[in-house]
Amino acid sequence: MRMMTRTAAAWVLSGAAALAMAAPALAADTTLTIESWRNDDLPTWQEKIIPAFEKGHPGIKLNFQPTAPKEYNAALNSKLDAGTAGDIIACRPFDASLELFKKNQLTSVNAVPGMDNFTAVARAGWSTDDGKTTYCVPAAAVLHGFIYNGDAFAKVGIKQSPKTADEFFTDLDKIKKDGTYVPLAMGTPDQWEAATMGYQNIGPNYWHGEDGRKALIEGREKLTDPAWVAPLRELAKWGPYLGEGYQAQSYPDSQNLFTLGRAAIYPAGSWEIAQFEKEAQFKLGVFPPPVPKAGDPCYVSDHPDIAFGMNARSKNADAARVFLAWVASPEFAKVYSDSLPGFYSMQTQSAPVTDPLAQQFLAFRKDCKSTMRSTYQMLSRGTPNLENEVWVASANVINGTETPEQAAQKLQKGLDSWYKPAK
Amino acid sequence: MDQIEKLAADAPLLPAARDVAGPARARRWHIAVFLAPALLVYTALMIVPLADTLRLSLFRSIEHVPAFVGLDNFRVLFTDPRWSEHFWAALRHNFYFFAFHILLQNPVGIALAALLSLPRLRGQAFYRTAFFLPTMLSFVIVGFTWKLILSPLWGVAPTLLGAVGLRGWFHPWLGQEATALTTLALISVWQYVGIPMMLIYAAMLAIPHELIEAAELDGITGFAQFRKIKLPLIWPTIGICSILTFVGNFNAFDLIYTVSGANAGPNFATDILGTFLFRTFFGNQLQLGDPNMGATIATMMFLIILAGVSAYLFGIQARMRRYAL
Numbered sequence: 238m239r240m241m242t243r244t245a246a247a248w249v250l251s252g253a254a255a256l257a258m259a260a261p262a263l264a265a266d267t268t269l270t271i272e273s274w275r276n277d278d279l280p281t282w283q284e285k286i287i288p289a290f291e292k293g294h295p296g297i298k299l300n301f302q303p304t305a306p307k308e309y310n311a312a313l314n315s316k317l318d319a320g321t322a323g324d325i326i327a328c329r330p331f332d333a334s335l336e337l338f339k340k341n342q343l344t345s346v347n348a349v350p351g352m353d354n355f356t357a358v359a360r361a362g363w364s365t366d367d368g369k370t371t372y373c374v375p376a377a378a379v380l381h382g383f384i385y386n387g388d389a390f391a392k393v394g395i396k397q398s399p400k401t402a403d404e405f406f407t408d409l410d411k412i413k414k415d416g417t418y419v420p421l422a423m424g425t426p427d428q429w430e431a432a433t434m435g436y437q438n439i440g441p442n443y444w445h446g447e448d449g450r451k452a453l454i455e456g457r458e459k460l461t462d463p464a465w466v467a468p469l470r471e472l473a474k475w476g477p478y479l480g481e482g483y484q485a486q487s488y489p490d491s492q493n494l495f496t497l498g499r500a501a502i503y504p505a506g507s508w509e510i511a512q513f514e515k516e517a518q519f520k521l522g523v524f525p526p527p528v529p530k531a532g533d534p535c536y537v538s539d540h541p542d543i544a545f546g547m548n549a550r551s552k553n554a555d556a557a558r559v560f561l562a563w564v565a566s567p568e569f570a571k572v573y574s575d576s577l578p579g580f581y582s583m584q585t586q587s588a589p590v591t592d593p594l595a596q597q598f599l600a601f602r603k604d605c606k607s608t609m610r611s612t613y614q615m616l617s618r619g620t621p622n623l624e625n626e627v628w629v630a631s632a633n634v635i636n637g638t639e640t641p642e643q644a645a646q647k648l649q650k651g652l653d654s655w656y657k658p659a660k
Numbered sequence: 661m662d663q664i665e666k667l668a669a670d671a672p673l674l675p676a677a678r679d680v681a682g683p684a685r686a687r688r689w690h691i692a693v694f695l696a697p698a699l700l701v702y703t704a705l706m707i708v709p710l711a712d713t714l715r716l717s718l719f720r721s722i723e724h725v726p727a728f729v730g731l732d733n734f735r736v737l738f739t740d741p742r743w744s745e746h747f748w749a750a751l752r753h754n755f756y757f758f759a760f761h762i763l764l765q766n767p768v769g770i771a772l773a774a775l776l777s778l779p780r781l782r783g784q785a786f787y788r789t790a791f792f793l794p795t796m797l798s799f800v801i802v803g804f805t806w807k808l809i810l811s812p813l814w815g816v817a818p819t820l821l822g823a824v825g826l827r828g829w830f831h832p833w834l835g836q837e838a839t840a841l842t843t844l845a846l847i848s849v850w851q852y853v854g855i856p857m858m859l860i861y862a863a864m865l866a867i868p869h870e871l872i873e874a875a876e877l878d879g880i881t882g883f884a885q886f887r888k889i890k891l892p893l894i895w896p897t898i899g900i901c902s903i904l905t906f907v908g909n910f911n912a913f914d915l916i917y918t919v920s921g922a923n924a925g926p927n928f929a930t931d932i933l934g935t936f937l938f939r940t941f942f943g944n945q946l947q948l949g950d951p952n953m954g955a956t957i958a959t960m961m962f963l964i965i966l967a968g969v970s971a972y973l974f975g976i977q978a979r980m981r982r983y984a985l
Contacts, residue, residue, distance in 0.1 A: 307921065311942035314949055329946075336948055340724060426835045428925055429945070482812020484835025484926065490813050617946040620742050624946040625923070633927050638837060654742055 267556040268298040270323030272316070274309035275543070277512065278577060285576040290563055297556045317342045317548070324551035325560060328373035328544040330362035331613045338365070338372040343546040345370045349558060351565030359583040362541030362609070373544035374564045377573060377580035380507040380598045381438040381538040387520030389418045389501035398524035402471060405527040409478045412501045420478035422500035424486025431631035432624075434504040435475065437538050437610045439526045440468040446536035446608030454615050456658025460649040461642075467529070469641035473634045484636055507598045508542075510579035514594060523597040525605055539607035541583065619655030626651050710962070716955035726952075733956040743953070747960075749928060750936040753841055757932060758909040760845040761852075766901055768849070769856025770894075774886055776857070777864040788861070792854035799851070803918030806847045810834055834919060837929040844930055848915055852908070856901040863897040864890060896980055903972045910965050913938060933961050 271282075282301040290299055302323055304312045310333055316322035317337065326343065328334040337343045346352065347370060352360075355375055363373035385398060393415040399405040412420040425431050444450065444464045452458040458465065480486055480494060495503040496516040503509070505523075513521060528535050545564050547557045563569050570582035571589075578592035581599060590596050612624040626648055633639035639647075717733055719726040737743050772791055776784055794802060810817050810833055818830040833843040867890060875881075875889045913934025916924060922944045924931035939947065941954025 310945065311949065314943060331946075333946060333948065424835075426925055427921065428923055480813065482818075482830075482832035482835070485810065485812055485832030486835075487807075490811065494813060613946070620947070620950075622947045625944060628923065628945075629925070629927055632925065636835075636837075636926060638927060651742070 266296060266298055267553045268300055269325055269553055269556055269560055270300045270302050271325040271327065271545075272309075272313055272323040273301065273303040273327035273543075274306040274329075275327070276303040276305055279303055281511075281576045286572055289568070289572045290560070293568075294559060294563070297559060299560070317550075320550055322548050322550075324548050324553050324557045326373075326546045326548055328363055328546045330541045330544070330609075332615075332618050334363055334373055334544075334546065335365065337546075338370075342549050343372045344549045345372055346374050346546065346561055347371055349374060349565055350562045354565055354567070354584040354586070356585060359541065359585075361614075363544045363546070366615075373546035374561050375541060375544045375583040376564055376569075377543045377577070378583050379540050379542045379580060380601055381434070381540070382505060382507070382523055382525050382598060382601060383438075384495070384503045384505040384509065384513060384594075385522045385524065386418065386495070386498060386501050386517075387522050388498070389519075390522070392417060393501075398522065399527050400524075401531050401533075402527045402529055406474065409502070413478060418501040419480040419494060419499055420501055421475060421480075422491045422495040422503045423475070423479055424483045424488070424491050425632040425635050426485055427488045428628035428632045430488050430491065431472070431635055432628040433610070434506060435472050435635065436468055436627060436631045437540075437612075438504055438506075439471055440465075440611065441536035441538055441608045442526055442528050442533065443467040443471075444611065445534070446606050450608055450611045450614075453611060454658065460652065461645045466641050466645045469630065469634050469644055472631055473637070473641050476635050476637055479635070507579035507581070507595065510592065510594050510598070511577060514578075514592070521594055523594060525601045535605035536608050537601040537605040538610060539581075539602060540609045540613075543580070616652065616656060621651045621654070623648065623652055713955045713958050713962070716952055717959045720952050721950075733952055734960075737953070737956050737960070746928065746931065746936055747957070750931045750933045751964075753930065754910055754912075754932045756841060757845050757848070757912065758906060760842070761849060761905045761909055762902060764846075765849040765853050765905060766856050766898060769853050769901065770860050770898065772853070772857045773860035773864055774890070776861050788858075791857055794851045795854035797851070799914040800918050802847065802851050803915050807834065807919055810843070835926055837926050840920065840926060840929045844916055844919060847919075848912070851915070852905075855904070856898075859897050859901055860894055863894040867893050892981070893983055896977075896982060899972070899977055899980060903969060906968050906972070907965055910961060910968070933957065933964075937961065 279301060282299075287299045287301065291297070300323075309327075310329065313322060313326065314337075317326075317340075322342075326337070328337075328343070334343065338345075352371065352374070355371075357364075357368060359375050359378075360371045361368070363375060364371045383398075389412065390396075390398070393408075393411045395408050395411060399408050409420045412418055423430055423434060441449070444453075444458075449458060449464055453460070453465070460466075476483070480500065486494070491500075491503070492509070492512070494500045496513055498517070498519050503513075525535060525537055545561060547554065547561060551557050565584075567584065567586060567588065570584045570586075574580060574582050574588045574590055574595075578590070578595035579598065581590070581595075582588050590599050610624075612622075612627050616623040617625075630639065630644040630648055634641055634644050718728060718730060720729045720733060721727075737747050772787075775781065776788055781787075809815050812818060812830070812832045818827065821827050821830045831839065833839040871889060871893075872885070875885050880888055911934060912932060916930050916932060916935050917938065920926075920930045920935075922935060922939050924935040924939075937954055937957045938944075940950055940957055943949035
């Protein structure tokens with residue numbers, strides 16, 4: 238028995254020695270592991286972004302390690318708690334990351350060189366409520382709108398993309414009557430599709446973007462007010478224009494339905510651009526969310542989507558800071574928006590966008606006022622959290638299992654149960 | 661005859677065993693040594709986490725500091741509408757899911773086993789393998805395959821129904837509140853029917869041929885033979901199948917997560933305790949994970965399963981008649 242313990246001890250010792258010998262080699266070449274939910278971007282990182290960084294920073298290697306978007310938050314939280322998370326963390330906007338900062342799992346990035354390339358608005362998604370500390374370096378925002386099949390519009394005789402809600406439904410009727418195409422490519426079982434590409438896409442035109450969003454946070458408006466019920470009413474009219482069996486049509490189903498040329502309009506986020514351009518064999522076009530009436534001001538969801546922060550327990554803190562400084566630099570903005578069209582840099586001197594479809598999306602920013610998704614700041618801190626409730630409500634309203642008024646009442650009741658606006 | 665021979669063969673061993681036991685009494689620690697690996701592994705992997713879950717359910721994180729709150733988490737789970745609505749709905753769905761399995765999976769399993777054990781059946785091995793095959797597939801494959809089969813866009817279900825002129829009968833079953841849970845239960849039954857089938861098939865094969873022969877001499881054949889002779893002999897196995905189904909169903913999570921996601925849509929229509937636990941413990945999208953409430957739900961699942969298994973062990977199994985064969 239004693240013999241065995243001695244052998245075991247010898248093994249442990251030799252293992253430690255091997256590790257110790259390996260350590261200097263590691264120090265020469267630091268590898269930073271990046272946690273992210275963008276598994277679609279893996280090839281882009283490996284082929285473009287990582288080489289661009291490594292060229293200018295010998296001695297630091299990057300390892301991009303994405304998780305499926307659906308599992309990212311849960312997986313990241315567990316990894317951070319267990320101390321096995323990567324050095325660089327892709328930060329979801331607002332509370333999910335704020336919570337990590339409060340738990341001391343993310344560090345302040347105020348001192349990172351280049352942080353003055355961002356306005357306070359751009360930093361808001363990843364700053365404490367008082368705006369004093371920022372804990373992730375903003376990387377990209379995404380825009381919402383509708384992508385359409387140009388061939389389909391030509392076939393059914395739509396000359397100009399719809400500007401108002403009435404025109405939108407007139408065009409949908411035309412496409413439906415023609416019968417060649419499914420008018421709208423969207424499904425409801427994944428829920429977030431209905432909420433993000435439906436509700437948050439068309440909603441800002443009804444609640445007047447930032448005005449409405451802030452009024453909701455300050456408690457001056459309620460989700461049962463006409464301005465907030467209206468987008469749900471619009472969504473309720475979408476059902477008949479979706480593909481048959483849309484209640485079981487998943488997100489990838491919708492993407493395929495559109496890129497295979499079987500649908501005319503795709504309620505979209507700008508992150509779809511790269512994929513769609515690669516797969517679609519027809520002319521693609523873009524139009525912003527239709528306004529309620531002709532002449533109404535237009536708003537567009539310009540949502541802070543992704544930022545990069547540093548794992549507070551990272552063993553390669555110095556290298557991580559170097560990487561974050563690079564993320565804050567114009568060089569990163571250029572590489573990122575060039576290689577991932579549809580993800581727009583949030584730096585004050587925005588990088589030129591070359592992709593044609595991405596340019597069309599970007600034009601929304603000029604014509605319409607920017608806002609972000611209504612549920613992200615403050616309102617999803619408690620139980621039940623508004624974002625997830627909106628997912629369910631949007632899907633229910635489109636499925637017709639709940640009226641817009643019922644859904645709005647349920648949303649407000651849920652919010653009232655825990656959220657007390659600061660007076 | 662068999663039994664008597666066995667008894668006779670066993671008899672001489674008894675005095676021998678006593679001889680060994682005498683001098684060895686002092687060094688009985690080998691029992692501990694043999695038990696130790698399993699005991700240690702089981703303790704480390706099952707008992708400690710279980711105890712820690714129970715402990716977690718008594719605490720609540722207030723400003724990131726755990727505070728002891730007694731049974732308050734359970735009060736919240738049962739009475740606060742923000743939690744209780746989901747909890748009771750999930751529990752109801754769990755019972756529905758379980759009832760579906762008990763009423764469908766086990767009878768079908770018994771029927772298949774009865775058919776397979778017919779001596780004149782051809783291609784037994786083929787059928788046995790075919791029925792058991794889905795059980796060996798990963799739930800991810802099963803969930804994904806059925807999602808594809810039932811897909812309104814690319815699925816074979818609408819095409820097949822169309823081929824027999826019943827296209828109008830097709831609905832997006834997985835996407836409708838009224839049908840989603842039933843559809844999932846049917847998929848689960850399809851996947852796991854092989855387990856009761858195999859267990860009961862084995863029990864049926866173990867029935868001595870003499871009994872069947874005697875029954876036939878008395879004129880009991882066909883279905884009557886199954887009901888009067890075979891069924892009473894396989895009741896204990898059916899009991900085991902039922903309790904396995906119970907434990908499996910109240911722990912169920914994987915298939916529903918694969919098909920409907922953590923939100924168990926549409927509108928929580930397929931939410932069972934497993935998915936509710938996952939959402940709560942690990943968080944979901946913007947909802948942050950709450951290990952304490954998660955542990956509370958896990959504790960409830962443990963207690964429900966414990967109660968069910970105890971009721972079976974003490975209430976049913978103890979009273980079950982066994983026949984020495």
